Amino acid sequence: MKYMQGKYPIIASTTLAREIYDFTVCCPKIARAAEPGQFVTIAADGFPLRRPVSLCGIDKENGTIRLVFEVRGKGTKEISRLREGDMIDIIAPLGRGFRLKDYKTAILVGGGIGTPPMVPLAKIYGENCVAISGFRSAANVILQEDFKASGAKTVLCTDDGTMGRKGFVTAALREEIEIKKPDVIFACGPSPMIKGVVDIANEYGIPSQISLEERMGCGIGACLVCACRTVRNGEEFYAHVCQDGPVFESKDVIF
């Protein structure tokens, strides 16, 4: 795995929901090397740290990647001002993505802005996966058409019931497992959701992989700031989300 830094053209940009942006970036070498679950770091003009954003799409044929991100603060606000035709400064592909091994069927669970990294998985698994996503409200819902287009069974939950079913993704996950137990569960979202998903996966004895988030410095494993408590060789070890993750086998993570 080799990552690279460069400025690449944004060939399409759109807004998916309030403060959620969707860029398609032309970077053939990066697209060729990238795997589902990996991420990029984006330089924001005037800010000392890059912002990590997970890959929402990898098109190796057309040499593009898709970046869907939410404005969280001033840095992401600055990045959101970029438009089609602008150059975006990224380092990619970064980190360890999902390990598909020989898993034939999967349930994908995405919460909020944790949903984008599930899209490339849905493309791979197609009708052999169920894509469950959860959002606060109808106004925050994104990427449902992408999941449907991939052939995945698509289950939408909103906390307030304004779209899809009312409630959390964990209830939907339990139902889907009862219908058909998958080989693996992949999840990304807020910490309480991840914890809930992992608890259910463990209860049913299903292996699960989770994509985690942490404040990052270099993004490549040199500065060691993005620590995540894990177990390695029977000992507690602070792994690093940017290099050892962002995707971890949940059995290795200390919650």
Next chain:
Amino acid sequence: MADMRVNIAGVEFKNPVITASGTFGYGREYEHFFPLSKLGGISTKGTTAEKRNGNLAPRIAETPSGILNSVGLQNPGIDKFIKVELPNLKSKDTVIIANIAGFSIEEYAKICEKLDGTNVDMIEINISCPNVKHGGAAFGTSCQSAAEVTKAVRASTKKPIIIKLSPNVTDITEIARAVEAEGADAVSLINTLLGMRIDINSRRPILKNNVGGLSGAAVFPVALRMVWQTANAVKIPVIGMGGISTWEDGIEMMLAGASAIQVGAALFKNPFAAVEIIDGMNDYLDRKGIKSVNEIVKKVQPW
């Protein structure tokens, strides 16, 4: 092409730009971007006698033009460094400076003894880490303890010793003089400035350690001033660092009195920062018709 070579305590560097400890790991990650042989030197991640996990995350917070960190010396321990990382680094055709930290004077001495038998080029003694509760900065904030550590490491190794100084003191020049008197071959400064940020919604400090060390462009003027004062207070070489982000910063730092410079936080945004600084400094010397980079050291003309 100007002569970019500098000599610190008998060790020749091909150019004065060293990557700073804690920002560059043991070199492996940045090698994906450029050959490490381009660098004057590498100061490795602060290494302790035993392996350490460091502090809980979050360990970083962004500040205006700066970064706060509270890693807390996560490292695999000196034995693994010597066995695995040092042989790899020594094959890279650049000066290797082992940055080490301890929690007691004996620990500093023990690590230096172990390094004495290796082919590491220099040892940088970190008496200024603000992110560990015992040791670290505690040794760097009084002349007496700084001198004691220096004396102990001096007795433990023949390798050139650089003492890395803390800016979190009343007068950094006094500490510099104290370590010079005990046989330090050089001083490097500044380590990070102790700082803090609070999340106004959760009312919690952003760093799990509550406080952390500030680096990045924001600290450059403070670092420059301290390097200037220190270079005027001691006879041993001063290695300047703290917020150097551009080649212009590098030139300023050397004019202030630094014989070599270290680049750290700038790498996070621009992984090529150190190599661009080398090229930019060289072009500046060529444009000015200056033959050797050594000619600009301490050449600021104060009012």
